[in-house]
Amino acid sequence: MSSSAVGLTRQWATWGPVVAAVALGLAWGRALPGLAVALIALCLVAAVLAAVHHAEVVAHRVGEPFGSLVLAVAVTVIEVGLIVTLMAGGGEKTSTYARDTVFAAVMITCNGIVGLSLLVAALRNRVAVFHAEGSGGALATVCTLATMTLVLPTFTTSHPGPEFSAAQLAFAAVASLCLYGVFVTVQTVRHRDYFLPVPREGEGHQSAEEHAEPPTDRQAWTSLGLLVLALVAVVGNAKLVSPTIEDGVESAGLPKAVVGVIIALMVLLPETLAAVRAARRDRMQTSLNLAYGSAIASIGLTIPAIALASIWLSGPLVLGLGAVHMVLLVLTAVVSALTVVPGRATLLQGGVHLSIFAAFVFLSFSP
Numbered sequence: 001m002s003s004s005a006v007g008l009t010r011q012w013a014t015w016g017p018v019v020a021a022v023a024l025g026l027a028w029g030r031a032l033p034g035l036a037v038a039l040i041a042l043c044l045v046a047a048v049l050a051a052v053h054h055a056e057v058v059a060h061r062v063g064e065p066f067g068s069l070v071l072a073v074a075v076t077v078i079e080v081g082l083i084v085t086l087m088a089g090g091g092e093k094t095s096t097y098a099r100d101t102v103f104a105a106v107m108i109t110c111n112g113i114v115g116l117s118l119l120v121a122a123l124r125n126r127v128a129v130f131h132a133e134g135s136g137g138a139l140a141t142v143c144t145l146a147t148m149t150l151v152l153p154t155f156t157t158s159h160p161g162p163e164f165s166a167a168q169l170a171f172a173a174v175a176s177l178c179l180y181g182v183f184v185t186v187q188t189v190r191h192r193d194y195f196l197p198v199p200r201e202g203e204g205h206q207s208a209e210e211h212a213e214p215p216t217d218r219q220a221w222t223s224l225g226l227l228v229l230a231l232v233a234v235v236g237n238a239k240l241v242s243p244t245i246e247d248g249v250e251s252a253g254l255p256k257a258v259v260g261v262i263i264a265l266m267v268l269l270p271e272t273l274a275a276v277r278a279a280r281r282d283r284m285q286t287s288l289n290l291a292y293g294s295a296i297a298s299i300g301l302t303i304p305a306i307a308l309a310s311i312w313l314s315g316p317l318v319l320g321l322g323a324v325h326m327v328l329l330v331l332t333a334v335v336s337a338l339t340v341v342p343g344r345a346t347l348l349q350g351g352v353h354l355s356i357f358a359a360f361v362f363l364s365f366s367p
Contacts, residue, residue, distance in 0.1 A: 012050070016049065017050045017229040019043060020043040020044065023233075040240050040241055044266065047230045047231075051230035051231055052273045052274045052277070054227035055274055057220065061223075070224070072290060073301075075270060080301055083098055084313075096257075098303075101264055101298075102303070103146075106142065107357060108264055109292065110295055111332055112353075113290065114291045114353050115349075115353030117291070118284070118347075119354065121280075121284045121345075122346050127346055129344050130343060132343035133191070133194045135288045136337075139333075142292055142296055145180075145300060145303075147329075149319060150299075150329070151321060152172075152320075153318075153319040154322075183296055196285060198284075230270075239263075241266075245259055255365070274290055275287040284345075324367065339352075
């Protein structure tokens with residue numbers, strides 16, 4: 001890439017989040033006409049692309065797996081704030097919002113992002129390679145967290161309906177937070193090598209991109225700040241366009257859960273683009289770190305935050321999944337295990353995951 005192109009990219013990535021944040025501030029709390037919604041959507045796209053750029057800058061500075069961890073945690077923290085904000089004062093109509101958002105995040109990351117990344121990597125290199133130890137541990141963490149927080153509430157008897165009692169919710173929150181802490185410790189300290197990209201035969205542990213001079217501390221801190229700003233703009237602008245999406249969904253006679261799926265897709269766009277770009281560079285492990293790390297963070301941080309917020313939130317908190325979604329979750333767990341255990345995957349595995357993701361989206365529109 002020429003120096004002029006690099007300079008243009010940096011300028012665009014700097015001003016994109018700022019413009020998107022300004023648009024968010026000007027439009028927040030106001031009724032928006034169609035043209036304003038279209039402009040907000042453009043700002044949303046700009047913020048997503050800028051977030052991917054700055055995440056890569058930070059990742060280059062701190063190295064893997066810290067880079068993917070930064071993006072996954074940052075977007076999840078902001079997403080948790082959005083969930084709590086929407087549930088505050090929402091009452092009965094928002095009782096399933098946390099469940100729908102978390103489950104959509106799990107399906108998008110474990111099937112959509114993983115499937116698309118495997119497809120891209122296999123098309124370029126025939127076989128995608130990664131560490132089975134790291135990916136298998138991450139997948140086990142996702143399955144455990146999802147079962148404890150989304151499946152068990154359907155079968156517990158202490159509280160009527162697919163809800164936890166106060167004590168059960170507190171236990172699930174503490175267990176989720178502890179398990180997330182253990183995973184991060186293993187990923188970044190004790191077994192960091194399990195989460196590093198697998199070098200091809202004849203290559204060293206560093207790819208060609210890693211041989212480039214890393215950004216300075218000042219550039220890294222600037223990108224980190226702009227990354228957070230971009231992610232705030234992504235989630236906030238997604239919230240602004242959601243009424244228009246909701247009106248369209250309602251007028252089309254579709255289930256309300258479709259709104260949550262669409263918003264989750266928009267919020268997870270930074271991880272999706274970053275994972276696909278990593279797969280194109282033959283760094284499939286980074287793609288899996290982003291996918292499974294986002295799913296773990298989504299559950300491990302959302303459930304404790306919702307449990308804490310439930311002290312003052314009005315209305316019930318429905319966490320238990322229905323039969324159809326539980327079947328999709330079990331299918332995802334089994335297929336994902338068969339994908340990660342060999343440490344190698346082909347085009348077929350990518351197609352299978354994308355098929356499950358397509359089934360999830362279709363059944364969201366036509367339950």
